[in-house]
Amino acid sequence: MSNNEQQKRAAAEAAYEYVVEGEYLGVGTGSTVNHFIDVLAERRPAIKGCVSSSEATTARLKRAGFDVETLNFAGDLSVYVDGADEVSPQLALIKGGGGAMTREKIIAQVSDTFVCMVDTSKQVDVLGAFPLPIEVIEMGRSAVARALVKMGGLPELREDFRSDNGHPIIDVYNLDLTDPKAVEARINAIPGVVTVGLFAQRPADVLIVAGADGVTTKKR
């Protein structure tokens, strides 16, 4: 395993401490979450089942023998575990590098504790070096892109990609994200936007950071 993969694994092991037995567990998407699912598969907690944020995570959880239930059935959750593409000191996040942010944001919103796992490379003072993913309705994608240009952004359509919900994704460079809550609200208000991958209005509650010197945990 590379150093980076070892760090992801260490973060996943630390996140496991937040799993609540006897309940449904929210599970995010991505390479760090894949390590978390591997940890779940090894330790087999007595959870009721999982609520998944993507088809890829659902398939991996099922292969590991876990029940995957719909959020409509499971209702509000105690714990949601996921990764992120960037994290600010206030625990605001950019998510959606894998295109899963719509389902991720829905699950984060109904979870008491959002546990986010990252490696040190994803910690930034101000969000925005990572292009901001925005899921859009196909017929509105050019209109949304023009609105983003007016905000100072440089939108790029993600080539040959559809989200699990069947929508295109625009990745936006160059946006000023010094006030991420305000930008999130402004982008949410553009007709045609399904979900912006900014998690500032609902940031992480617990941040687990894995680095060369071990794992640290920060709480909001």
Ligand SMILES: O=C[C@H](O)[C@H](O)[C@H](O)COP(=O)(O)O
């Ligand atoms: O759409 C993907 C999700 O938001 C992921 O949480 C994010 O991209 C981080 O993924 P990874 O753990 O692979 O860096």
